[in-house]
Amino acid sequence: MRHRAPDLYASLLSWWAHHGRRDVPWRLLPGGRQPGPDDVLPTYPVWVAEVMLQQTRLAVALPFWRRWLDRFPDLASLAAASRQDVLHAWQGLGYYARAQQLHGVATQLAAAKRQLPADRAGLERLSGLGRTTAASIAATVGNSADPILDGNVRRLLARLLAFPAPPRQATALFWTMVELLLNGRRARDFNQALMDLGALVCRPRAPLCRCCPWQRHCHAYAKGIQQQLPVRPTPTPIPRFVVGVGVVLDRQGKVLIGQRQPDGLLGGLWEFVGGTQEPGETMAATVVRALWQNVGLAVAVGPELLRFDHAYTHRRLSFVVYLCRPVAGDARPVVNQQVVWVWPHDLHRYPFSAAHIRIIQALRERSGQT
DNA sequence: TATTCGTGGTA
DNA sequence: TTACCAAGAAT
Numbered sequence: 001m002r003h004r005a006p007d008l009y010a011s012l013l014s015w016w017a018h019h020g021r022r023d024v025p026w027r028l029l030p031g032g033r034q035p036g037p038d039d040v041l042p043t044y045p046v047w048v049a050e051v052m053l054q055q056t057r058l059a060v061a062l063p064f065w066r067r068w069l070d071r072f073p074d075l076a077s078l079a080a081a082s083r084q085d086v087l088h089a090w091q092g093l094g095y096y097a098r099a100q101q102l103h104g105v106a107t108q109l110a111a112a113k114r115q116l117p118a119d120r121a122g123l124e125r126l127s128g129l130g131r132t133t134a135a136s137i138a139a140t141v142g143n144s145a146d147p148i149l150d151g152n153v154r155r156l157l158a159r160l161l162a163f164p165a166p167p168r169q170a171t172a173l174f175w176t177m178v179e180l181l182l183n184g185r186r187a188r189d190f191n192q193a194l195m196d197l198g199a200l201v202c203r204p205r206a207p208l209c210r211c212c213p214w215q216r217h218c219h220a221y222a223k224g225i226q227q228q229l230p231v232r233p234t235p236t237p238i239p240r241f242v243v244g245v246g247v248v249l250d251r252q253g254k255v256l257i258g259q260r261q262p263d264g265l266l267g268g269l270w271e272f273v274g275g276t277q278e279p280g281e282t283m284a285a286t287v288v289r290a291l292w293q294n295v296g297l298a299v300a301v302g303p304e305l306l307r308f309d310h311a312y313t314h315r316r317l318s319f320v321v322y323l324c325r326p327v328a329g330d331a332r333p334v335v336n337q338q339v340v341w342v343w344p345h346d347l348h349r350y351p352f353s354a355a356h357i358r359i360i361q362a363l364r365e366r367s368g369q370t
Numbered sequence: 371t372a373t374t375c376g377t378g379g380t381a
Numbered sequence: 382t383t384a385c386c387a388a389g390a391a392t
Contacts, residue, residue: 024388025388049388050388051388051389052388053387053388053389054387054388054389054390055375055376055377055386055387055388055389055390056376056377056387056388056389057377057378057379057386057387057388058387058388059379060377060378060379060387061388092376092377092378093376093377094375094376094377094378095375095376095377095389095390096375096376097375097390097391098375098389098390101390127390127391128389128390128391129389129390130389130390130391131389132388132389132390133388133389133390136388148388150387150388150389151386151387151388151389152387152388153388191388195388198388199387199388204385204386204387205380205381205385205386206381232385235384235385236372236373238384264374264375265374265375265376266375266376267375309382310376310377311376311377311378311383311384312374312375312376312377313374313375313376313377314373314374314375353376353377354376354377354378
């Protein structure tokens, strides 16, 4: 009995030829010409793009990718850059460990006088690349026979099979399926077509089944349950915290910032000093305690600068930010890598997270008024 | 295997 | 306002 994989492949590529996205990184590479099946694309810009695109929407990553290539056009320039410059180029993209991994790989390769590998096995040994990203790079660059299994493909296959559990439980099955669908053929267009189909038609919400080349093969569609798939894993409750932040200005008008430890949340980024409110504690007390514990500085809490909510994947924070004056002690790094006093107009030289960018913006608006 | 890594758009 | 979620990987 013949399986139906060849039919699915052909209908997918036929759909993609007319409806695939044009603004994907490998179709935007310098040179402009659309690559033919035998063309080999440069590995470095594809590597950067694929890492940026991990858990990040195409439209979000694209401007970062362009700026990055403008700033670090090749592996050598990235290797020669400072960690600060690299983090600064990544500022606002999130998952900052990815930037440090790119930098680390570039540095190690440069020290060994080696170039990026272009095959999946070699790529997968690099820090920050799992099977999907390595396969996507290899297939994009060399048009190798390496299928991918990203979020788009998982969702698509979960619906195609009407898989009755969270897709993560079907990882082995889905890998086998994409291998069968690709059937040893070259994967550059195939992988892109699968992702485009997931992004444009088999969308997370309100899939456009009328436009889908696989509609007649789709078990979820046949059952009318495409809206209910894929099955979501039971969400874990997200803790909420209130964070008190002190923007400390000294007599000169310099402001105190600290650099976070290299690993963990927002690793290596700079921040204003703060801490989470404890039960029964006033906001002012939280700020005083945070400054004392984190940098050994006694401060007087002044007026509130702003308050806002900020959500991370696994916690929700409410920031309350106060202007403060130092009263006693010298700022020293306790929980931070280092602390420095900087002029407000030099803050843009340091990489900050989105929440602290917002604080900087409020600081600017306030100083502009007075 | 389950958590932990950001951010901003969207309904 | 809230919850969901996106070109996943590391631990």
